[in-house]
Amino acid sequence: MKYNVNFRQSYLFFLFVLAFFSLLSCRQSNKPDVSAIHLDVKISRFDQDLYAGKSKEIAETDEFLKKKYGWFYNDFTNRMVGNGEYSSREILSTLYNDQAYTDLSKESDSVFKDITPINNELTQAFKYIKYYYPKVQAPQFISFISGFAVQTPIGDNYMGIGLDMFLGKDSKFYKAIVQSVPAYLSRRFAPEYIVPRVTETYAREELFKEHDEDRTLLAKMIHNGKILYFMDQVLADEVPDSVKIGYTKSQIEWCKGFEADIWAYYLENNLLFETDYQKMQVFLSEGPFTPGLGEKNESAPKLGVWMGWQIVKKYMKNNQEISLQQLMMETDAQKILNASKYKPKK
Template sequence: MGSLVLVFSLSFLQNCTKEDKNIWDIEIEQPAGKIIITDISKEFFAPDVSMEQFKQKYPWFQGSVSDEDFVKRRNNPEEAKLYREAAAKVDLNLLGTDLAGLFARVKYHFPNFANPKVYTFSSSTQMYEEPVIYDPQQGFLFIDISGFMGSKNEYYKGIEEYFKVSMNAENIIPKTSEAIAISIVPFDKTSQKFLDQMVYNGKIMTLQDAFLPHLPDHLKMNATAEQYEWSSASEVSIWDYFIENDYLFSPDPRLTERFINPGPFSKFYTDVDKQSSPRVGVFTGWQICRKFYEKNPKTPISDFLAMSATDLFNKSEYKPKN
């Protein structure tokens, strides 16, 4: 297995970036309109807003939290301070403009999409793993601004480094796009072989290509630019490793933890591990889907999403080469 390290290293050194035409770079003529953002926490911590007034206006915000704990949180000066710092790092006017652009592209590809009501709030970093919640049924989009205060923020001490990578203001839009994409891509619990999982995630990433055609790829992956570059440079080696170990049609759930789920790195069980980028299974699924569209550029998104992983893979003719 020692040769794998050499192969990965050589692939990285020999990487060449391909400049392909972006089929998703479509001019959008129908704007989404002005997006109004409601800052819930601003009222939550406002002394001139009574708890009764707040609960009447936002009856769903308290959730299962007891009245006693709800009041304690509201009167906690540290939580109020954290909220103010988070709010100072997010330009709501700019965010509204960026969301309008995102929503317009979603609606272009999915005409039934309706702009959600947008709310920002602070969970005091409790929701850092899932700081954006999109509910298409209720038409709500919640953005936890305490999850985007900057990867070096002192409030993030104790949080795993691989989560901190995407806890910057620039990650709000791609994480929102990801949440919307997840709500659209069909998920089949009965098809959970490794290829199924790679292509499922690849479809989510492809929708992000469609929704955010000008955004750097590493932001869509919740990764650093260096991590994305490592995956791109090592694409051939990653694929060879999967093939040599007969992983494509394996139902082994451990492959999800090794190559799909967030983590500090991927787990090849070789010396290359700590140098590697996380979620290389997601990256590979994305490249399979991109190859499919390279071969079949006129395929409607609805047909693409409905395809099985095996059918899509076969029609992609994916086989990366040096």
Template sequence: MKYRILGFFCFISSCFYACQNSESTTEASDVDVSKVTVNVSIERLEEPLMQLKNKEEIKSFLEKHRTFVETFYQTPANDPGLVDRLDLLIHHPAIHELYEQTQQKFGNLDDLKKEFEAAFKHIKYHYPDFKEPKIITTFAGLDNELVVSDSLIIIPLESFIGPKAKYRPQHPNYMLKRYDKPYIVPTVVTLLSRKYNKIDINDRTLLADLIFYGKSFEFTRAVIPNVADSLLVAYADSNLVKSWHNQGQIWAHFIDNKLLYETNDRIKDKYIGERPYVTEIGSDCPGRIGQWLGWRIVSRYRTENPKITLVELMQNANAREIFEQSKYKGQTED
């Protein structure tokens, strides 16, 4: 299975963090991963790539890294169009400035490797058969997105320099927040969770979608227990606080409009898809509010059923059962 960041989603106030974190990290905080061993391998291709001098060297590089090329660029390694594209990339002065900025931002990647090691240890604690994906970093001049599969993770580092980058990915401002270094590992883990997130393929309801996203975020919270919730759900602090304090109103909108069992994809996308705001609820309601609401339901489910393990949660494909046993009704109290 392979996922790209744009297809999925991807600094919190003390008030919200205290409330949300208290119920969603209980199991993770009790996990001892000190005896779990993992092998995290990061192959840096941006450096040899940007040192290539001509098209013949580029062709040789692509042939040598066929799996990377076919996965990341989704084209054969001998594609002449890709050779021309990379030749322009490598020799463009402005692009080189972005590359130098990338190198300064990420350095030797030791901190990123440590983050992945910690996350992979937690996954392996819950799933002993987990096989660590190979990690490749590269430089693509903002032409490609992060790619995550069960066996391979490809990170175009320049996309995650952050707000001080000379150039930034071509996405709306409300989506750019997640294109920063602290979001890399949480985004990757959330995408990896899909392997373990069992679903009922016959359940096409919005509720099923909410629970799916809720389970994904709960998985990430358990695997990266010390990361702010804002990095998991990719919301600004203000949006998290507003969503938390207005969840009664948000919930009422879903109930009054009979949305939980809606199956129309166009309507469902208004609540789980990328938008600056969900205007149907209000101008202050952030996009993807359904994903956040699903996390609230799943968190409540775990609070009401403390003996349910993370593995058991992820294996439960019955969205209605999780919802009913959560006893969630838009409450802020836990």
């Protein structure tokens, strides 16, 4: 029997397949095996339960939400959409009579009709977190709508996900609130940012709170760099660096292209040990760009955060015996800088 097969083509195809799976294996080998960790994240849909209560008696809905959501419901009515001056039933009545709430709920439900992919991403991220920190108990995740009041709040055994702040950068609602939420922030209000923002908030608020004595710019750079490096280890490899830090792709490229110049600017202006809050915020806070750097406002914002990330990555690359846990426990920013041997070249 003869087979109509070109040997050279088959051999090349075999090599291609082998190379592909070898590359895939290499990409995955940096992450530990967490398949034995039992965890299944399911986001509780408070947003849907709240809207469904619109067709029922307010007293009935109020009791149902209190029983099912406990502290979260109390925080929602008293701190997120209310201020404690009105009862939870009065808050519900106000919401249900507000057309804007109805419109926002409908758009949110259309964007997040199926949140299974987000459940899966959160499950995987928190499996990695539990791998490094076995005592961590994943919080109850609760989705909600607050009228753009809060994005990822943490409360008593819960973590909220404000779906109205992840509708997609082109949502008509963000154009309407541009005075209070500028476009450089709302462009990140998209579904792909949910898991990175949840992970970052959890790391900052629950695992690695900033020390009060970290008052120099260098200390704050390294702290922020450690948070982003931690995110590198627990988020899927497919999550771009631009999404982790909240940059556009062009801002990432600008930072890479001018990395040596940025570092030289820090050194020439003696910024590493700056303690003046206002001066430091120029390099740590959100914004459309960093004033004083770059032409035509093309620079990236919060350059101290980005630079700290690069220093920490270099530190871990040059000191491979250091574990993630040891890195996160290290409080000596100068030690990390020195051991990183960070000297970017043009």
